[in-house]
Amino acid sequence: xxxxxxxxxxxxxxxxxxxxxxxxxxxxxxxxxxxxxxxxxxxxxxxxxxxxxxxxxxxxxxxxxxxxxxxxxxxxxxxxxxxxxxxxxxxxxxxxxxxxxxxxxxxxxxxxxxxxxxxxxxxxxxxxxxxxxxxxxxxxxxxxxxxxxxxxxxxxxxxxxxxxxxxxxxxxxxxxxxxxxxxxxxxxxxxxxxxxxxxxxxxxxxxxxxxxxxxxxxxxxxxxxxxxxxxxxxxxxxxx
Amino acid sequence: xxxxxxxxxxxxxxxxxxxxxxxxxxxxxxxxxxxxxxxxxxxxxxxxxxxxxxxxxxxxxxxxxxxxxxxxxxxxxxxxxxxxxxxxxxxxxxxxxxxxxxxxxxxxxxxxxxxxxxxxxxxxxxxxxxxxxxxxxxxxxxxxxxxxxxxxxxxxxxxxxxxxxxxxxxxxxxxxxxxxxxxxxxxxxxxxxxxxxxxxxxxxxxxxxxxxxxxxxxx
Numbered sequence: 001x002x003x004x005x006x007x008x009x010x011x012x013x014x015x016x017x018x019x020x021x022x023x024x025x026x027x028x029x030x031x032x033x034x035x036x037x038x039x040x041x042x043x044x045x046x047x048x049x050x051x052x053x054x055x056x057x058x059x060x061x062x063x064x065x066x067x068x069x070x071x072x073x074x075x076x077x078x079x080x081x082x083x084x085x086x087x088x089x090x091x092x093x094x095x096x097x098x099x100x101x102x103x104x105x106x107x108x109x110x111x112x113x114x115x116x117x118x119x120x121x122x123x124x125x126x127x128x129x130x131x132x133x134x135x136x137x138x139x140x141x142x143x144x145x146x147x148x149x150x151x152x153x154x155x156x157x158x159x160x161x162x163x164x165x166x167x168x169x170x171x172x173x174x175x176x177x178x179x180x181x182x183x184x185x186x187x188x189x190x191x192x193x194x195x196x197x198x199x200x201x202x203x204x205x206x207x208x209x210x211x212x213x214x215x216x217x218x219x220x221x222x223x224x225x226x227x228x229x230x231x232x233x234x235x236x237x238x239x240x
Numbered sequence: 241x242x243x244x245x246x247x248x249x250x251x252x253x254x255x256x257x258x259x260x261x262x263x264x265x266x267x268x269x270x271x272x273x274x275x276x277x278x279x280x281x282x283x284x285x286x287x288x289x290x291x292x293x294x295x296x297x298x299x300x301x302x303x304x305x306x307x308x309x310x311x312x313x314x315x316x317x318x319x320x321x322x323x324x325x326x327x328x329x330x331x332x333x334x335x336x337x338x339x340x341x342x343x344x345x346x347x348x349x350x351x352x353x354x355x356x357x358x359x360x361x362x363x364x365x366x367x368x369x370x371x372x373x374x375x376x377x378x379x380x381x382x383x384x385x386x387x388x389x390x391x392x393x394x395x396x397x398x399x400x401x402x403x404x405x406x407x408x409x410x411x412x413x414x415x416x417x418x419x420x421x422x423x424x425x426x427x428x429x430x431x432x433x434x435x436x437x438x439x440x441x442x443x444x445x446x447x448x449x450x451x452x453x454x455x456x457x458x459x
Contacts, residue, residue: 050361077367086363091380100368104376133457146362153366 001026001155001188002047007056007066008212009042016042017053018212024157027186031220034209035235040192044159056063056090060157061157077105082152084162086142088134094121094145095130098152106153113152120148124178140171144178151182158182160191176239196239200224208232248428251419255432259413262440264329265401269336270394276337277344282374284349296346302342308403311335311439328409332401340397347393351386352378385421386453395441402437412436 002024009017016039024030028074029075032040045051046058046168049065049072058066065075089097098117102108123126124144134142145162150158157220160179176198183189183202193199206223208216208231215229227233276418304311315331320325326334355378363373383390405414416433421428 027294046367050364073367073369075367076365079365081362081365082364083362087356087357087358089359089377091384101368101375104372105367105369150366169257 001028001061002190003057003059004043005056005057005059006048006052007044007046007209008090009039010049010054014056015230016212017046018207018213019056019058020112022214024188024190024219026188028205029183029187029189029203030191030205030207032190032196032207033193033199033205033235035233039207039212040207041161042210044087044161044190045155047159048076048081048170050081052148065123070166073105077153080155080158082143082150082158082160082163083164084086084148084192086134086139086146086166088142088145088149089133092136093133094126094133096150097134101149102152117148120151122214123143123176123181138166138171140174143167143171143175146225147175147178147182157188160193162194164193164195173177194239196224207234242426243427245428246424247425248419248432249264251422251429252432255412255415255419255429257438258410258412258415258433259436259440261329261404261409261414262401263401264435265332265336265404265409265411266394266398266442268333269340269395269401272333272337273340273397274390275287276341277348277350278379280345281352284345285352299342299345307335307339307400310339311403311407321374322458328404328407331407332404334407336401338395340393344390344393347386348379348382351382351389353386354385355381385453387448387452391445391452394448395444398440398444399437 004022006019006021007017008015008019021042024111025049026045032044034040038138042051056066057064060075060078063068063075065072075078077220088094089100094102095117097116098120099113100108102113102116116171116186118127118130121130124147126141126144127135129141134145137145143145147163151226163179164175178193179189179198180202191199191203201220203220206216206218206220208223208227208229210231216223216227216232219226223232224236227236245345280295282297283291285291301303305417311331315328318331319324359377359381360373363377368377401411404411405417408414412433416429418431423429
């Protein structure tokens with residue numbers, strides 16, 4: 001589904017990604033973990049071209065998205081993204097946050113968009129919040145709305161960039177539950193996270209990134225019980 | 241002290257008639273100046289080479305020369321250059337639009353740049369095209385940031401509109417000038433004109449407060 005071939009990314013003199021290749025299959029859930037500044041968020045952001053790779057190739061369903069002539073907007077419509085800080089549109093109600101893109105980007109009728117939006121809000125447990133503004137929601141509720149906002153576009157892939165890192169501890173669980181539910185529906189997901197237990201439980205594969213390189217790519221059990229690289233061992237000792 | 245308001249009473253309706261000219265110039269220029277300023281701000285942000293450079297040069301010229309000179313220039317030089325006999329109102333609105341557009345564009349640009357970068361990223365990630373993103377997501381938030389500055393600009397424009405009296409457009413100031421000439425008294429007509437401006441500014445301030453409160457609904 002997503003094929004990443006030897007991508008690098010530099011910001012000026014700083015080389016953040018130093019040649020990463022991997023593949024994510026349809027329906028697969030991949031957790032990307034590693035120390036701060038290792039490049040895991042940058043890797044994720046390359047997948048929907050919020051960052052354009054300096055070199056290398058990314059293909060989604062065989063379509064090369066790093067081709068300069070690629071239709072970036074059309075590609076992004078197939079890829080949902082959830083951010084650490086939610087980034088809901090503060091001047092719109094929760095319902096409008098969900099219906100805006102399907103109506104204005106996909107040309108969906110208002111009634112249909114609202115019906116879908118309400119279904120999704122119910123699915124993330126926020127049916128009663130449709131008409132409030134985001135500022136009235138807790139962090140966990142905001143993040144669930146943000147997930148619903150991505151899902152309403154019917155993406156084929158969902159990217160999560162540290163979705164629980166900005167949340168108070170008691171709100172982490174409600175967001176992880178929604179993500180777990182989503183994983184069970186067969187959604188293809190790439191998740192940058194610091195929640196090791198969640199990664200172990202939900203993901204099919206762990207990508208361990210350190211200093212811009214992909215050091216390990218193994219099933220979660222194997223990774224957490226018996227990491228191959230010295231860096232992964234050190235990292236796991238620190239976080240657990 | 242030599243004050244005699246009895247003499248001026250018959251002329252008060254005439255001074256009040258000037259409100260129409262003042263309001264006309266101010267309101268049209270504010271609306272057009274806002275639209276023009278938004279366009280300039282979007283050009284400046286877009287980093288589209290030559291247009292971007294032009295917008296910056298434009299702003300620099302209109303901020304770097306006196307407004308009264310711009311007004312005189314537009315009113316007297318337009319017929320000379322184009323042969324078109326520009327009316328006083330046209331010249332006034334054109335000048336004030338071009339001038340306030342330059343000022344407002346900088347304010348709007350600042351407001352847009354102050355919108356959280358995450359808003360741009362969220363919009364991009366949803367596949368929202370640039371134009372829609374700017375109009376529906378970024379601009380509304382940017383303008384909310386700068387609402388107080390926009391009110392200041394409108395108040396400044398209302399007061400500066402008195403300059404149109406120099407090209408003979410019948411506004412509050414010009415009508416007060418005329419009354420002065422008719423009765424040879426200064427204090428009375430100008431104290432009335434000053435009061436009118438002050439009351440209008442106060443009303444504007446009040447309207448702005450109501451609008452601002454409405455826009456802060458989502459906080």
